[in-house]
Amino acid sequence: MDNKQNQLPLWEVFIQGKNGNPHRHAGSIHASDKNMALQNARDIYTRRGEGRSIWVVKSDNIIASTLDEEGEFFDTTDDKVYRHPTFYKVPEGVKNM
C-alpha cells in the first residue's frame, strides 16, 4: 500500500443532472470501495439536488488523450469536410433541408 496515511483510492465522479441529460464529470473523491464511493460522491457533489444518477469510476481506469498529441490524434477528421452539411450545394428554391 503506497498510501502513506491511507488516503483511500481515487475515483472520478460523473453526475446526470436531469432525466435525459448525459452524465458529466464533476470531480473526484476518495473511497475504499464502490459503495463508499457512491455515498461520498453523493455527499460531496449533490447536496442541492444537482443529480439524479451518479457514476463512479476508479481514476486509474480512465485513459486520457493529451494536448501534445492533439494534432495528429484528431487530424484524421481534417480532410473529411464532406461530413458537414455546409459541404453540399442545395439547388436554389429547395426549402427546409
Add this chain to the structure above:
Amino acid sequence: MTEEQKLEQFQARIDAEEKIEPKDWMPEEYRKALIRQMSQHAHSEVIGMQPEGNWALRAPTLRAKKILLAKIQDEGGHGLYLYSATETLGIDRDTMIEQLHEGKAKYSSVFNYPTLNWADIGAIGWLVDGAAIVNQISLQRTSFGSYSRAMIRICKEESFHQRQGYEIMTTMMNGTPEQKEMAQDAMNRWWAPALMMFGPPDNDSAHSKQSLKWKIKRESNDVLRQRFIDKTIDQAHFIGLEIPDKNIRFNKETEHWETSPLDWNEFKQVINGNGPCNHQRLNHHIKYHNEGNWVREAALAFAENEMKLETTTN
C-alpha cells in the same frame, strides 16, 4: 521544441484565454504556484470549519443550528472540491495534509481568531464568506481548468453562506441593546481580519506579478479588497453597524470608500503562527486526522475482503 518555445506557446495560450488542463505542458513554476495557492485554499476551507463548529451545539434555535450545520458541511465540501482539483496536478492528498501538519502549507490567517459570541457566526458568514466570495468570483476565470471549475461550483454555494450571516447580524441589530452590542463587538473584531484575507498590499505581495501574468489570479489583492470594502460598508450602515475605522470617507470623485491602512505586522504575526488560535486549529486537525486512521484502515481491509469474495464466487 526548446523549453523557451514551449514557454512562449504556453503564454500565448494564456493570453488567448485558453484554459490549461492537467495533462497539458506547463512550466514547473506554474504548477508549483498553483499547488501552493490551491492547497492553501483547500486547507482554509477545512480549517475554517473549526471556528464555526465551536457554535454548532450552542446555536440559539433549531433553525439556526440546522443552517449552521449545512453551512459547515458545505465548507468541508469546498475543501474536498479543491483537494481533488489540486490532485490533478500530480500531488496526492496525503502529501498536502502532511504539508499542512508540518506547517509548510498555510491556510487563511483569518481562521486563527476565536469565535467569542453568537454574533461572531453572523460576522463570519457576512464578512469572511463575503470576502471569500469576492475573491472566488474573480478566480472563476483562473487559467487552470480544474481550479476554475471548482471555483464555479463553490460560488454557486457561497451566497447562502453570506446571507445567513447577514441575517444573524440583522436579527441582532433589531434586538435588545445587549444583542446590538454583541453584533457591533463582533464587527469590530472581524473587520480588519476580513480585509486582510485578500493578502498583502500589491506593492509587497511576493507572488502577485507572475500570478497575474499567468492568470492564476485575475485581479490584484488591492483591487479585490476595495471591491469588498465598497460593498460591505453600505451593508453595515444599512443595519446600523459602525465600521471600526474612524477614517473611513467616501470619495465622490473615485466613488470608492477610503479606509485606514491595515496593521500588516499583525498579519505577519498571525500567518507565521502567533495568532490567538493557531496552535489550537492545527492540533485539532492533527488529532482528529490521526484518530480517524483506524477507520480508513478498517475500510480498506473490508474492501480487500470484498474483492476476495467477489473473485472466489465468480
